[in-house]
Amino acid sequence: MPYEFRVTRRVEFNETDLAGIVHFSNFYRYMETVEQAFLRSLGHSVVMRQYDPPLGFPRVHASCDFRRPLHFEDLVELHLLVKEKRPRSLSYQIRFHRVEPDPLSDLAVGILTVVCVRKHADGTFEATPLPAGLADQIETAPAGLLAVPR
Amino acid sequence: MPYEFRVTRRVEFNETDLAGIVHFSNFYRYMETVEQAFLRSLGHSVVMRQYDPPLGFPRVHASCDFRRPLHFEDLVELHLLVKEKRPRSLSYQIRFHRVEPDPLSDLAVGILTVVCVRKHADGTFEATPLPAGLADQIETAPAGLLAVPR
Amino acid sequence: MPYEFRVTRRVEFNETDLAGIVHFSNFYRYMETVEQAFLRSLGHSVVMRQYDPPLGFPRVHASCDFRRPLHFEDLVELHLLVKEKRPRSLSYQIRFHRVEPDPLSDLAVGILTVVCVRKHADGTFEATPLPAGLADQIETAPAGLLAVPR
Amino acid sequence: MPYEFRVTRRVEFNETDLAGIVHFSNFYRYMETVEQAFLRSLGHSVVMRQYDPPLGFPRVHASCDFRRPLHFEDLVELHLLVKEKRPRSLSYQIRFHRVEPDPLSDLAVGILTVVCVRKHADGTFEATPLPAGLADQIETAPAGLLAVPR
Numbered sequence A, B, C, D: 001m002p003y004e005f006r007v008t009r010r011v012e013f014n015e016t017d018l019a020g021i022v023h024f025s026n027f028y029r030y031m032e033t034v035e036q037a038f039l040r041s042l043g044h045s046v047v048m049r050q051y052d053p054p055l056g057f058p059r060v061h062a063s064c065d066f067r068r069p070l071h072f073e074d075l076v077e078l079h080l081l082v083k084e085k086r087p088r089s090l091s092y093q094i095r096f097h098r099v100e101p102d103p104l105s106d107l108a109v110g111i112l113t114v115v116c117v118r119k120h121a122d123g124t125f126e127a128t129p130l131p132a133g134l135a136d137q138i139e140t141a142p143a144g145l146l147a148v149p150r
Helices: A024-041 B024-041 C024-041 D024-041
Strands: A004-010 A059-066 A075-085 A089-100 A104-115 A117-119 A125-127 B004-010 B059-066 B075-085 B089-100 B104-115 B117-119 B125-127 C004-010 C059-066 C075-085 C089-100 C104-115 C117-119 C125-127 D004-010 D059-066 D075-085 D089-100 D104-115 D117-119 D125-127
Touching: A004 A024, A024 A059, A024 A075, A024 A089, A024 A104, A024 D024, B004 B024, B024 B059, B024 B075, B024 B089, B024 B104, B024 C024, C004 C024, C024 C059, C024 C075, C024 C089, C024 C104, D004 D024, D024 D059, D024 D075, D024 D089, D024 D104
Parallel strands: none
Antiparallel strands: A004 A075, A059 A104, A059 D059, A075 A089, A089 A104, A117 A125, B004 B075, B059 B104, B059 C059, B075 B089, B089 B104, B117 B125, C004 C075, C059 C104, C075 C089, C089 C104, C117 C125, D004 D075, D059 D104, D075 D089, D089 D104, D117 D125
16 A cells, blocks of 8 residues: 655745745645645545535644755655554655755655544534545555654 | 725745845735735725625736835835726736835836626636625726826 | 747645635746746756856746636646747746646736846846847747737 | 744735635744744844855744634734744744634744854855854743643
């Protein structure tokens, strides 16, 4: 069963800041890029309108350690690993590897935790179990893979 | 009746890019900042959920001429003028004036045109007249004020 | 000689707004995505540090007409055409075509005009001719291609 | 000596996403808003070009726990506390309190850790002690204030 996924992405001009590097807030957007590509690769979307009420996955925690910067036009690999699968939530480890111009692993390492919720018509959310069609498809990555070298 | 509005805003780090200036896409966000503050000043919101179906104001056109850049921590005045009021749409002129560190008028000049729509439950939009409570409150600015000096 | 370029891109969650559609400011970012991919396809970058002083391409004008919205996970083709090549500036037409879920041409059409500048050490810019290595590689698109059907 | 700072900010349309709430990546931008306003309140900037080489404060860690969402036009107070002052780094706790429409404390709580670096002309960074003019002005907040109620 899948427990990891990778996509690459080239850093865009609008993602940089005056320090000449990718603004740190964009690393959190990149986390979402790979999370959502992972779900799509399994035939799902982070927006599940086919349920009534619809399901969604609000973020309850996100963190990132920034070791080295990314620059304009760098090619970066976003590497997602399933860190924890619970009945109502998923936690991902997301590792940032530079592919071009010169390879560098784990220049940043993040955690993203999302909770499955039912979205009521009045706008409120309520935690609910992950849909079986998703939970049955994924598993937690082996601990050895989740250990990030210094 | 009101035909103009002004807000000031300090440039944030995340709004700059590697050229050391505010990324041009953020000028369009600033346009929205002053548009929505203008509506709020009149007791309205750009999201009108009190109607059934709700009204909204999707953008149908936006343009901007960039004459001089904005830098980190500059204080900028966003100056909105009502350029045109039509039955179903509004067009604003938005002028960017630097207030600090040294004043500079019209460093950028934009146009924002929005259409009033009814938002149906299936996600489609349909143009509809501006609500009277809004249309009756605003008027087009005098032509002389809309002429931007070179 | 090249006068057009196309890239595709899938709409990301963070690019949407509460109206459920791509926020209009992101269309300007998408314009940059295809402009910069176009330059890369020709062996160039929008950041030309190999010159002394370095060259850059600040935006002096950008506009967009929004006809239909883009939604989360839509696949969009960004289609760039060279609209005008002048000694010191380039103007692009950028057309947005939905590829998935169902094709729709020209749901938005933009213009982006950039000026070639020398970037001095004190942060000021000065307009300068396009480098020959770039100007000689591109040409203006035929007028027929630049006519956008209603 | 100061160990906390507060600014308020109204949620903008472009900061929301299709779930109708502020996109989580923007909480990290809000953290920067209050950090930089805090430095400005002390007469400093996060960009210290008066030193040679210039000093900067790249982010080495940021995390956030999201308990309740923010919505369009909510007024939010960004409340910064100095969590840790080390010779070469600063760690802030940033708490998000809703002020309008109805008050709610600690709807999100973040941590932001920055390192003081010298920025060399070749683009590399090197950790360096906080400038005395800044370090002498601030102190760590009392532990009791840093304890966030559940």
